[in-house]
Amino acid sequence: AGANTVIIPAAGTVTRPGTGHVIGNLQKNVAVSAGTISRSFEIGDAAGYSPVQVDFTSVATAGNLVAKATALEHPDVANSLIDSTQNVNRYWTLTNTGIVFSDYSATATYASGDIDSGADPVTFGIGKADACDGALQNCTWTYPTVVGTPTTTSAQVSGMTGFSHFVVGRK
Numbered sequence: 001a002g003a004n005t006v007i008i009p010a011a012g013t014v015t016r017p018g019t020g021h022v023i024g025n026l027q028k029n030v031a032v033s034a035g036t037i038s039r040s041f042e043i044g045d046a047a048g049y050s051p052v053q054v055d056f057t058s059v060a061t062a063g064n065l066v067a068k069a070t071a072l073e074h075p076d077v078a079n080s081l082i083d084s085t086q087n088v089n090r091y092w093t094l095t096n097t098g099i100v101f102s103d104y105s106a107t108a109t110y111a112s113g114d115i116d117s118g119a120d121p122v123t124f125g126i127g128k129a130d131a132c133d134g135a136l137q138n139c140t141w142t143y144p145t146v147v148g149t150p151t152t153t154s155a156q157v158s159g160m161t162g163f164s165h166f167v168v169g170r171k
Contacts, residue, residue, distance in 0.1 A: 001022055001023060001024030001025055001026070002023075002024050003024070003025075004024060004025065005024070005025035005026070005027050005066060006022050006024070006025065006026050006027065007027045007064075008026070008027065008028045008029070009029065010029040010031065010062075012029075014040075014042055016042050019049065020042075021042045021043055021044040021049045021051070022041075022042060022043050022044075023043075023044060023045050023046060024043075024068060025066050025067070025068045026041050026042065026043050026066065026067050026068070027064050027065070027066045028041065028064065028065055028067075029062065029063070029064055030056065030059055030062060030063060030064065030065055030099050030101075031059065031062050032059050032060065032061065032062050033056065033058060033059045034058055035058065036055055036056065036057060036058075037055075037056045037058075037059055038053060038054065038055045038056075039053070039054050039056075039065060040052075040053045041053070041054070041065075041067035043067050043068060043069045043092075044069050045069060045070070045071040045090075046071075047071050047111075048071075048111045048113075048114075049109075049111070050069040050071075050090055050092070050108070050109060050110045050111065050114070051069075051109050052067050052069070052092050052094070052106060052107065052108050052109070052166075053106065053107045053109075054067075054094065054104050054105075054106050055104060055105045055106075055107075056099075056101045056102070056103075056104045057101070057102045057103050057104065058101065058102045059099060059100070059101045059102075060100045060101065060102075061098065061099065061100035062098070062099065063096065063097050063098025063099035063100070064096075064097045064098060064099070065094060065095070065096055065097075065099060065163070066093075066094070066095040066097070067092065067093070067094050067095075068092070068093045069090055069091075069092050069093075070090060070091050070092075070093065071089065071090045071114075072089070072090065072091070073087075073089060073091070073167075074091040074127075074129060074136065074165055074167045075135060075136040075137055076129055076132060076136055076137050076138065076139045076141075077091075077127070077167055077169075079137075079138070079139065079141065080127040080129065080139070080141040080167065081127065081141065081143065081171045082125070082127040082167050082168075082169040082170065082171055083169055083170045083171070084169070085116055085119075086116055086118070086119040086120075086123075086169055086170035087115075087116055087119065087124070087167065087168060087169020087170065088108075088110045088114045088115055088116075088124075088167075088168040088169060089114050089115075089116065090110060090114055091129075091165055091166060091167045092106075092108055092165065092166045093164070093165050093166075094106070094163040094164065094166070095163055096162075096163045101161075102161075103158075103159055103160060103161050104158075104160055104161075105147060105156060105157060105158035105159070105160070106126075106156065106157055106160065106166065107154055107155070107156040108126070108154060108155055108156075108166060108168055109153055109154045110153060110154070110168065111153070112152040112153055115152065116169075119169070119170060120170070121150050121151055121152050121155075122149050122150060122151075123150075123170045123171075124146075124150040124155050124168050124169055124170055124171075125143055125146050125150075125155075125157075125168075125169070125170070125171040126143065126144055126146065126155055126157045126166055126167065126168050127141050127142075127143055127166070127167045127169070127171070128141065128142045128143070128144055128157075128160065128164055128165070128166055129141055129164055129165040129166075129167065130142065130162065130164045131164075132164075132165065136165065139164075139165070143171060144157035144158065144159060144160050145157060145158050145159050150168070155168045
């Protein structure tokens, strides 16, 4: 997709044959729901598959969510509490268009080869970069609640109320 966006309409579905995934932006509709509603984003880059799943507690107004995985250190990670030598060498970007919701949890999945050598994934947290400038610098960093114990292939956080960039690593 590159700089373009693959858009899945409200009634659309994605079937992932074999190892396929979207390299770039993937947009999915999120419907109104009084209960939990989940959206999985089949994204990654040329090096591999690194999907993200978002679970909304409830949604009052439908809208769209765009997800993208980038196989680099986040440009502002040095200003976060995430150790750039003990992290996953990629970040995820989630962008909301119109969804009104209570809160959500997110699970980021990555290849074990994305983890810095010597890093212990069970010590990982997730840093959320908000209000970054155009160069993704000078962000306001927060650290959502980790759910369970991160593994060599995924980490989950909960209780979030806004979307932005996410970095996984030791805090």
